[in-house]
Amino acid sequence: MNDLVRQHTDLEEGDLEWLHLLVSEWQLLSDLSFADLVLWLPTRDGTRYVSVAQMRPNTGPTSYQDDMVGHLVPRGRRPLLDVALDEGRIVREGDPEWREEVPVRVESIPVRREGRVLGVIARNTNLLTVRTPSRLELTYLQSAADLAQMIAGGAFPFPGQQVGMDRAPRVGDGFIRLDADGVVQYASPNALSAYHRLGLATDLVGIPLGPTTAELAPTRGPVDESLVKLASGWAPREAEIEGNDCVIQLRAIPLKPKGERIGSLILLRDVTELRRRERELMTKDATIREIHHRVKNNLQTVAALLRLQSRRIGATGDSRARAALDEAVRRVGSIAIVHETLSQNLDERVEFDEIADRVIGMVAELSPDGRVSARRVGRFGILEAETATPLSMVLTEILQNALEHGFGPGERGTIEVGATRTEGRREASRLLVTVQDNGRGLPESFDPRSDGNLGLQIVRALVEGELGGRFDMVRLGEGTPDGAGAAEAAGAAVEGSGHGAPGAERGGGTRVILDLPLDKHKNPAGRNTPAAGRGTGKRESPVP
Numbered sequence: 001m002n003d004l005v006r007q008h009t010d011l012e013e014g015d016l017e018w019l020h021l022l023v024s025e026w027q028l029l030s031d032l033s034f035a036d037l038v039l040w041l042p043t044r045d046g047t048r049y050v051s052v053a054q055m056r057p058n059t060g061p062t063s064y065q066d067d068m069v070g071h072l073v074p075r076g077r078r079p080l081l082d083v084a085l086d087e088g089r090i091v092r093e094g095d096p097e098w099r100e101e102v103p104v105r106v107e108s109i110p111v112r113r114e115g116r117v118l119g120v121i122a123r124n125t126n127l128l129t130v131r132t133p134s135r136l137e138l139t140y141l142q143s144a145a146d147l148a149q150m151i152a153g154g155a156f157p158f159p160g161q162q163v164g165m166d167r168a169p170r171v172g173d174g175f176i177r178l179d180a181d182g183v184v185q186y187a188s189p190n191a192l193s194a195y196h197r198l199g200l201a202t203d204l205v206g207i208p209l210g211p212t213t214a215e216l217a218p219t220r221g222p223v224d225e226s227l228v229k230l231a232s233g234w235a236p237r238e239a240e241i242e243g244n245d246c247v248i249q250l251r252a253i254p255l256k257p258k259g260e261r262i263g264s265l266i267l268l269r270d271v272t273e274l275r276r277r278e279r280e281l282m283t284k285d286a287t288i289r290e291i292h293h294r295v296k297n298n299l300q301t302v303a304a305l306l307r308l309q310s311r312r313i314g315a316t317g318d319s320r321a322r323a324a325l326d327e328a329v330r331r332v333g334s335i336a337i338v339h340e341t342l343s344q345n346l347d348e349r350v351e352f353d354e355i356a357d358r359v360i361g362m363v364a365e366l367s368p369d370g371r372v373s374a375r376r377v378g379r380f381g382i383l384e385a386e387t388a389t390p391l392s393m394v395l396t397e398i399l400q401n402a403l404e405h406g407f408g409p410g411e412r413g414t415i416e417v418g419a420t421r422t423e424g425r426r427e428a429s430r431l432l433v434t435v436q437d438n439g440r441g442l443p444e445s446f447d448p449r450s451d452g453n454l455g456l457q458i459v460r461a462l463v464e465g466e467l468g469g470r471f472d473m474v475r476l477g478e479g480t481p482d483g484a485g486a487a488e489a490a491g492a493a494v495e496g497s498g499h500g501a502p503g504a505e506r507g508g509g510t511r512v513i514l515d516l517p518l519d520k521h522k523n524p525a526g527r528n529t530p531a532a533g534r535g536t537g538k539r540e541s542p543v544p
Helices: 002-008 013-033 079-087 135-153 189-198 209-216 225-231 272-316 319-342 352-364 385-405 454-466 484-495
Strands: 036-042 048-055 072-074 097-099 102-113 116-126 175-179 184-187 238-243 246-255 263-270 349-351 372-378 382-384 413-422 430-437 470-475 510-517
Touching (some): 002 013, 002 048, 013 036, 013 048, 013 135, 079 102, 102 135, 135 246, 175 189, 184 189, 189 209, 189 246, 189 263, 209 225, 209 238, 225 238, 225 246, 246 272, 272 319, 319 349, 319 352, 319 385, 349 352, 349 385, 352 385, 352 413, 372 385, 385 430, 385 454, 385 510, 454 470
Antiparallel strands (some): 036 116, 048 072, 102 116, 175 263, 238 246, 349 382, 413 430, 430 510
């Protein structure tokens, strides 16, 4: 609608907001009228009308099989539009029109705002199935006539009361008509059933709805006066009342067709089952977060026990055993970080940048006196939990390896973690991660496809088995036959970030490349399909 209004008219932004407010409410008018509504606006040159919105009724047959939005008609072709626009009144004169052998009654309702007529609503009623109207239909039509008068007078919709059409009660959900004193004149069968579920044992007609509703809603202390006023229809408001294990959503619409309040419409809907499901989802979410919180606490307890054992072994002088335990502490800690983040979220997705920064900080503590610094370039973005958990362990292993084996005692250097995402419609989304340093580089005889010990086995198992990706290591400045594409893309992402490659400073260093799919395909057995390609590896000191 915005494009049509700006293209063909000179209406101000305030006028456009008013039209949006009207369109958000006019399903009510369409259902009460049993009629299609089309909003026509005069073009800026005044010679034509453009249709900018259309609504079909839920309570009756449509009179328009085709979409009318965007149609242009010259002024004079539809006289009722001209009269309503020029005189600012509702026009009902004329005989029914015949459209595809269907008689259609046409009416025109001017849309007024602050004394100006912005456009005209054409109300088109299909008369093919006309019969003697029931009391419900007569009440609907009278209420529709009152709303039409309010639109023509600029009193409807209510400013600041925009209601989402997907959540507000509709006419068919439950409908009550009140007089000026708040006494029920008519209640639809659905409305009566809803009040019976609240605990009402009598009919609704003839009783004051406000006090009755307040008595049915259990409260502590004095009667809720705001609920009495809402159910009496004194102001346009919404509320939910709960009683007798039932939840009813109410919406009040005062009727002021000539400026004075003559009564109100009360729309209501039974949302008991909807609220029950929402509470179940909230309970489930809270349970999942509590599980993640407890897993995090248990992992931290395991890490603390390993740390204590490491200190005891360190006192005996067994440095290799202590180093192995310290590595286990960091691995457990990286998993705990993911579960801590998941315990604070409402879904099984995490912002991995925060996790990566904490992993980088945890591993950087291994550097004595901070001689080797680490930083992150680029964004990982939001990842699923099934990706975040193994990726945090892989990142921990790679960073720890770079720090321990890339730099000798007393050497200074930099480790840089780069991340870039590729989002595609036809191709699967991927995450390219690089970890590069300006250390001593890979040994000449090191083959990442076969060399290594426990750390390499962990990385290979996680990258191939859990993440379904590729893992490679190259000397900075060297290509790789099978992973050249990933290496070039990852390197370009880091170099384009404004930071130079760490290894370029002294001509050495190593780049580790992770090429991970974000949309993992599963085979029929339900297991991740490993990516095809060369073997994966992780830099370790050569094993003697």
